[in-house]
Amino acid sequence: MSSPPTPSWSPDQATVENANVTEVARELGLASYQELHRWSVESRSAFWEMVLTRLGIVFDRPPDSILSRDSVPQETEWLPGALLNIVQSCFQADPAAAAIHFEREGNRTTLTYAELAQLVDRVAHGVGGAGFEPGARIAIAMPMTVEAVAAYLGIIKAGCVVVSIADSFAAGEIRTRLELADATAVVTQGQFTRAGKTHPMYDKVVAAGAGKAIVVDPSTSTPSRPGDLAWDDFLGPAEPFDPVPGPPSTATNILFSSGTTGEPKAIPWTQVTPIKAAMDAHFHQDVHEGDVLAWPTNLGWMMGPWLIYGALINRAALALYDDVPTGRGFGEFVQSVGVTMLGVVPTMVRAWRESGCMEDLDWSRIRTFSSTGEASNGADMSYLMGLAGGRPVIEYCGGTEIGGGYITGTVVQPAVPAAFATPALGLDVCILDEDGRPAEEGELYLIPPSIGLSQELLNKDHTEVYYTGTPPGPNNEPLRRHGDQMVNLGAGYYQAQGRVDDTMNLGGIKVSAAELERALAKAPGVRELAAVAVPPPEGGPSRLVAFVVMDAGIDEAETMAAMNQLLKTELNPLFKLFDLVTVDSLPRTASNKVMRRELRAVYGRN
Numbered sequence: 001m002s003s004p005p006t007p008s009w010s011p012d013q014a015t016v017e018n019a020n021v022t023e024v025a026r027e028l029g030l031a032s033y034q035e036l037h038r039w040s041v042e043s044r045s046a047f048w049e050m051v052l053t054r055l056g057i058v059f060d061r062p063p064d065s066i067l068s069r070d071s072v073p074q075e076t077e078w079l080p081g082a083l084l085n086i087v088q089s090c091f092q093a094d095p096a097a098a099a100i101h102f103e104r105e106g107n108r109t110t111l112t113y114a115e116l117a118q119l120v121d122r123v124a125h126g127v128g129g130a131g132f133e134p135g136a137r138i139a140i141a142m143p144m145t146v147e148a149v150a151a152y153l154g155i156i157k158a159g160c161v162v163v164s165i166a167d168s169f170a171a172g173e174i175r176t177r178l179e180l181a182d183a184t185a186v187v188t189q190g191q192f193t194r195a196g197k198t199h200p201m202y203d204k205v206v207a208a209g210a211g212k213a214i215v216v217d218p219s220t221s222t223p224s225r226p227g228d229l230a231w232d233d234f235l236g237p238a239e240p241f242d243p244v245p246g247p248p249s250t251a252t253n254i255l256f257s258s259g260t261t262g263e264p265k266a267i268p269w270t271q272v273t274p275i276k277a278a279m280d281a282h283f284h285q286d287v288h289e290g291d292v293l294a295w296p297t298n299l300g301w302m303m304g305p306w307l308i309y310g311a312l313i314n315r316a317a318l319a320l321y322d323d324v325p326t327g328r329g330f331g332e333f334v335q336s337v338g339v340t341m342l343g344v345v346p347t348m349v350r351a352w353r354e355s356g357c358m359e360d361l362d363w364s365r366i367r368t369f370s371s372t373g374e375a376s377n378g379a380d381m382s383y384l385m386g387l388a389g390g391r392p393v394i395e396y397c398g399g400t401e402i403g404g405g406y407i408t409g410t411v412v413q414p415a416v417p418a419a420f421a422t423p424a425l426g427l428d429v430c431i432l433d434e435d436g437r438p439a440e441e442g443e444l445y446l447i448p449p450s451i452g453l454s455q456e457l458l459n460k461d462h463t464e465v466y467y468t469g470t471p472p473g474p475n476n477e478p479l480r481r482h483g484d485q486m487v488n489l490g491a492g493y494y495q496a497q498g499r500v501d502d503t504m505n506l507g508g509i510k511v512s513a514a515e516l517e518r519a520l521a522k523a524p525g526v527r528e529l530a531a532v533a534v535p536p537p538e539g540g541p542s543r544l545v546a547f548v549v550m551d552a553g554i555d556e557a558e559t560m561a562a563m564n565q566l567l568k569t570e571l572n573p574l575f576k577l578f579d580l581v582t583v584d585s586l587p588r589t590a591s592n593k594v595m596r597r598e599l600r601a602v603y604g605r606n
Contacts, residue, residue: 005489007414008382009392015367016412021283021425024050033412033422034492041428041447048078048426048451051279055313058088060245073448073478074455074463078248078272085243086252086271087157089278090308091117093289093315101292101337102146104322105193108336111146118238119146123154125236130212130229132185134159134244137254139178139186141165141205144298144320147216147231149308151187152253152299159244161268162253166300166509167192167201168572174208180266180459181254185212190219195324248272254458255302257400264515265465266458267400274309276403276426276452281310283425285341285370285394286411294319294334295343295370301509302400303343303372316340326351331358338365342388345373349380352387363388368411370394373509374542375496375535376418385415395420397496399482401466403452406482407444407494420494426450430479431486436471443500444486445470445479453480498535498542506533506544506575513596519570520546520577523562525554530586530594534578534603543578547599550582579603 016022025036028050040047045066052066064081093099095114102109111119132138138155140162142148155162163181165174167189178186188210189201202215206225213228223230248271256264281287293311297303311318321333325348334342342363349371352358366388371381372395381393392415398405406429409421423429428447433439446453456462470479485497516531527549533542546563550556560580567575587598 005416005419005491005493007416009385009390009415011392011412011414019286019410019412020288021286021410021412024054024283033410037422037425040425041423044426044449048275051275051282051426051451055275055278055282056089056092057084057086057275057313058092059084063248067449069449073480074467076449076455078449078451080248082248083245084248084271085157085159085245086274086309087120087153088243089274090153090312093312097290097315098292098317099312100146100149101317101319102322103320103333104145108333109146116146116150119150119235120153120157121241122235122238123150124158124241124243125239126214126234127155127158127160129236130185130214130234132158132160135161136185137161137163137181137183139163139165139181139183139210140188140299141167141169141174141186141210142189142201142216142298143167143192143322144304144307145189145216145322146320147189148187148299149318149320151214152305152308155187156252157241157243159246161251162299164253164255164299164301164304166572167199167298168574169300170570170572171204171207172570173572174205174210177256177264177266178208178210180256180264183211185214186210187214187216189216190222191217192322195327246271249455253305255305255400256300257302263459265401265460267454268456268458269305269403273403273452274305274313276450277306277309278313279426279451280396280398280404280408280424281306281341282314284396284405284408284410285310285368287311287314287316287341289315291316291340291367292319292338292365293317293341293343294321294337294339296321296325296330296345296348297343302398302403306404307343326355326357328357328361331361331363334366335361335363339363340365341368341370342366343370343372344384346371346376346380347374349384350377353380353383358387361387366391368392368394370396372396372398372405374506375498377536378417381417385417393417397484398424401454402446402450402482403454406446407486413492416489416493418495419489420496421492430473431488432471438474441487441497442485444482444484444494445473446482447473447477448480498533506542509572509574511571511575515571516544516567516575519566520563522566522570523559525551525559527551528586530596530599532596532599532603534600544575545579545581545599545603546577547581547583547586549585556580556582 061083063079068077099113099116100111163183191200214234216231251268253269394409396405407420413421427450433442513531529548
């Protein structure tokens, strides 16, 4: 084991005393965070019962028990006998308290909990008025705005299912997700502006073959198809709406996470998945009532729903900024609305550091940062801490199929840049080598069960993806595969080493090598290729490198330009090729699988 890492931040006594984890440990008679975590995994029913009480989760009918544990972890039943609609748990704050701070094109709006609740009820009435029955699947494909949040909560309150689609996807990728989820309608926006550039969102969903469209701000793109509705025409009366309850296993949201075969995994979130997100925010990001949470994201990624539940169930406010977060305007918004927890993606921090655009701002209200989506760089995270006068970065790693994080940090433990301090409460993990033996470096496995862990995939065999072929745990317990490579740094700290499969994170967006290769292979002169995520020597977010076998006489620079255009038009304009390496052949296993690890090693040596 390497020598223990050196913290760059340690909590003072006031931080420890006021932390949510300290309060609950004291109530339980536990002397340390480590004891609290051990109790949370040894007494899972008692732990989650405490969470339900502490968060004030609202039930139409309370559960008969917390956990009906089967010997097969994927068949665990949570809260058997209960009926609930999770949206009810989002509106327990003072109705006059701020629920959303929102800025669009320099204009700032604040909605109270009462105002947001009324808009959510109007959406729920509109869902029924438009002819949708409970269980209908309605997509949201638009930026993270007040209307997006209200649509998300209103659809769920009406007993329907949100299909989450990122606004950055090309029409073909939107079509794939609409078809996988069998979405019958979509809430979208006429168009939106990013860094001065206009993006026609409504036209894109029409090109994707979406069903009925409800169009926010139709003045920028008038609904052109019969049956499509303008947002104001869709909204129902400003009257209370009785939420439609369901069993805990009822789907409320379908999200997508790329698999190694290229087709994204369609992952249902249920009525109880948000409890995991809210619990993480409460204990790991230390969110308190009245806090203000900002995390640039949208509903197409799990951090969009996470932000809604992490804020509202904890009686805090969301801070939404409708433009790119890499410029000073975003930093001034954070300062102005008094953000207390600022979430980031490491690529964003790198941009801030390189431009210096966030320096000399007053971020003194920030108590914590949190970073997720891709591997962090220690120097960048140290720089981030300094922007708020020395505040901790809670490194946070998880997944859509977890409902939050599995490894993270707390405000009561010293913060090490780009390192995790603990498995999340309610979960435990182990690291195994390629022979299935406990190791300091290797593949990290989850030790189930936990609220939040998926139990179904719409388009794949859930058991095969997460359980089949996994080795037994240290105590012979069943393990759940997640696919991250991790190293134990010592003193309880861990560091991410990327993925063990062919999935990669680019700019915080998970994408499979197969998806990338399908698009890149269309460039002229490409005979075969392999897309590989390569971490930079100094650490931090991975870079996309294409190893290409090319026809003779093809210009590499022109090919790389063509590939970047293909990434932009066919997948996502946020994806960019860092380098192109021509090779005579690709290294393959006996079963003809490309040896990406060998390609990464070769690139690192060069």
